[in-house]
Amino acid sequence: MDEPTDSFRQRVFQIIAAIPAGSITTYGEVALLAGSPRAARQVGGILSRLPEGTALPWHRVLNRHGGISLPGEGFRRQKAALEAEGIEINDQGTVSLERYRWQW
């Protein structure tokens, strides 16, 4: 009966979809809320395979230091998406967790 009708991946989708514009969270936090406190790495793996036109606000997920984990072009795209929501982000791709961290 308690079949995993919703996989870890699906729970991650729902959690990220609930992050309001102008706020951010971390991979570890998403993993925790999804029920696997040490599966932060899996969250990143899931986001890496999102289709291009996805409606999921994947750009609101940052690493433990409030920084962008993507290299090159991905870095630029995520930084621009965050700035478009009014989030201040420096050239290193880091935001203030204290200011923007989201909790339910």
Added chain:
DNA sequence: CTCTTGACGAAAC
């Protein structure tokens, strides 16, 4: 079943 893969994170160096 085993083995591999990582948009992570914390601990060692």
Added chain:
DNA sequence: TGTTTCGCCAAGA
């Protein structure tokens, strides 16, 4: 202090 190594675990092959 910055850099490297190691542990973690969902998913797919």
